[in-house]
Amino acid sequence: MKLNILLVEDDELEAMKFNRALNKLGFSHTITRAKNGEEALNLAKDKKPNLILLDLNMPKMNGLEFLSILKSDDNHKFIPIIIFSTSNNQVDMLQAYKIGVAGYIVKPLDYKDYVEQIKRIIDYWTINELVIK
Template sequence: MTKSLNILLIEDDAIEVMKFNRVLKKLELNHKIIEANNGEEALDILKNKEIIPDIILLDLNMPKLNGIEFLTILKNDEILKYIPSIILSTSSNHKEMMECYKIGIAGYVLKPLKYEDYVDRIKKLLDYWSTNELISQ
């Protein structure tokens, strides 16, 4: 059985945020999206712990606090460290990818150039996490 997810989307590019939301609408997925423009804003959202997202999708290259810095802080929090964090990036830099996995990400998805391929990847990603047994806080 699939469930509706609370997704924290951390992305500084407004076009990427619009594209992600457009995919959800196109696929008729009823997931709740909480948006943050950078890692610092995301930490502020998570700090009050009123809304604990089921998954976090984030870009690596962001202002103020980049993806790796954000993940390092997140994974040192005793409650938040269990939230599956998935990188959505255009970077295929192997060193960055390995650093993210060492920190403890749940996945790394490259954003394809073609919109149809992007839709397919987001669908597969969300299908998996909406059927996966997530840890409840």
């Protein structure tokens, strides 16, 4: 199954790293990028992603605010969201899981580990029944 992935990441280098990892893995999933939570909300409604990769520390609307709004929307609350963040703050992690995040990965990872994490996440959600429309 080809995924429609929404990458919510304000850092250009991180977005390039993600795209490089996908290319290295040979994935041909559709990727849409938002640079902040406000933009991500609009794109989530328009593009209907079946997987969201989310940074926490962003301008305008941070990742936890975005997560809260999206998970309170009946049309979008079942979209799996994986957080990729530099924050290893236990409070952030606990809050994210309480709101309904599917996973939480702390950056930075070395590139090899990063690629392996991306592969695991995409492999898992590609075959998971919840993402089949």
